[in-house]
Amino acid sequence: MKKTLALILALAMALSCLAACGNPGSAGSEAPAPGTSEAGQNNPSGEDNGKILFMANLNAGPQYDAYLAYLDMVCGNLGYTYEVILGDESNDPAGNLTAVQNAMTNDVVGLIACQDGGLSEILAEYPDLYVAGFASDMASVYDEGGTNASVKDNDHFLGTVADQYVNGADVGQMYFDLVVEKGYKKVATICFPPFAYPQLAVADEVFRTLVEEYNQTADEPIEVVGEAEVLMFEPLSDAYFMEAERQDLDCIVAPLAGCTFVYPALKSAIASGTISADTKLLTSGFENDEDLLADFGDDGVITAICIMTPESILVPMVMLDNAIQGKPFADYTASEAVDSALYIIDSREDMDRVLSSSLLGTGDAANTAASWDAIQDLFTRNNESATYQGLKDFLYSDALTVDGLA
């Protein structure tokens, strides 16, 4: 009896391992969300041009599903396979290098890196590998004296697309505009630590400067309560709301993954009556949790979400393919960090449109505004007169904004 019980428990543990490693899929999505694509699978081109490694900084969620769905579509049409590898969760250089080393096989031709730790070592170890950044401003590459500054001029490094804006000043401006538009008068700000996200500190500073300027002429000034709360990569503590001055806020400005890091504590504080039920959240990040989505809009807790349009991953794919095919853009002269396409979702209507009609909301590449037909001429292999500027123009076109959704 005991042995049978032990066997059952062992099997249950083994099955739980399998379940834990399975793919959770995405709500509202019928599209598969694989971590790899096999040659010949979803490969209309019939070509075999090698494998792209995608060193992601996420491993689940609607953004992640959207990236993979789009990679499936683009890689399939270009004749690449791709494989997701998980970089070091804290962006440790050795951890990222090890992740690349372990996944490196003879057919790997490119790397899309969402983390910059260890980039110079990766390029030194694999000098033939083309690398493009994504969802990261690659501060260690582009900041003066950064630990990966040598990568900037490496001709195998093809630039990066930041998660939203490269410059924190633009982030500060965006959230200031939202605060003014929504009419909030008492706000607090939350950031990640400046040593890890220096541009968030810039955003906070610019936001406060803009508020000061606004207050000089405004009938009703905006009050920014206290210094920015710095989250050390952990969710906001319930204790944050115990301070009296934070109990009647109009809104919290959190230009980070606030749906995960701020919303739970905020919602809990509202539910317990600790703070005003009218406290709102302006933030980034996107979750497809039904309760959270139901709490979005002017009647809910989250009134605006600013998030990178997932189709922005098109940029590293174009850059990699051009380089691998030996056909770089004629007007591409040096690597750079560029802003991503951006969804500013600030109304219930916007959210409904995103959920029903976008790649981000559905996880289905059939719903992308940047379909293969729309993008194929951005690649120099298909269009010899394609330009880098043309790629950026497409990235910042209305097609990749909320307004561009059907």
Next chain:
Amino acid sequence: MEGKQTHLAWIKDHSANLAAYGGVVFCVVFFTILTPMFGESIWSARKLETLMSNVIVTALMSVGAVFVYSLGNMDISIGRQVGLYATIMVVLGNSTGSLVVPILVCLLLSVVFAVINGATGEVLHIHPIIPSLVVMFVLTGVNSMLFVNMNTRNISLTSMGHEIFKSPILMLVVLVAEVLIVSYLFNFTKYGKYAKAIGANQVSAQQSGVNLIKYKVIAYIVMGVCVVVASVFQMGYTGAAADATGTGFEMNVMVALILGGMPLSGGMRSKVSCAVVGAFTFALLDVGLPMIGIAARNTYIIKAVIFLIVVLITCRKKDGVLPR
């Protein structure tokens, strides 16, 4: 009939060793045969380098940790110790132009941590894991403050080259040397014998005249020195340290030791070879599985299942007592 029973008894007695050594042998044979069919042998120069770089830090730490695990203790601060030592080596290395001073400073610190972790539990009559938990929290805070003050998330060794630490030959030489030294200390000196005796039965060891505090602290010092050696390679491989360097390394050590057949309760069955076997098994899986077409992110499942099998063979209680 009697001979058959003797064989069965031998297999039963040595099931932990068979599982551990059988696991690494199976991995070697399996990947030797299969990887060339997928285009590249796991024994190619490039993959051997990858294998060594995967294994070196965990193996160096695990070899030292055998001393502490043989006591029936564990130290969960070693990951954060690696982070702190790597940071010190980069900062002091850049300011002095040499790694000698920073390594000496790290060795000194390792002794301090060893005294805290090894003696506090015995003196205060608390479980020995608790002091290491406290040290881990303190070091996490210290490391975080250092990087906040430096206003960056990672720092590089710029005053000197670090390519030497990427040499797989150097890694192998250092690992072999460490294994030989620690094996000698563990098997042929009273430090190792008393450590095993304490792990097997602390009361008996004490009543036999073993100074528990002294030999526990010595065990932690041996591990601390090995952690410093591992930190040199951790930092040297990329010439960098980050605020998160070392995070989770204590778990890697635990997994390597368990995979190698180390009894978690310590005692006379503890062996230095457990560390090497376990670390290599884990690294072989890390490097080999992607080479045979298994996506890197899916290798966790296979490693989890193998870990489960080994644990069920090696770590189950017999007659209500953990193997020791």
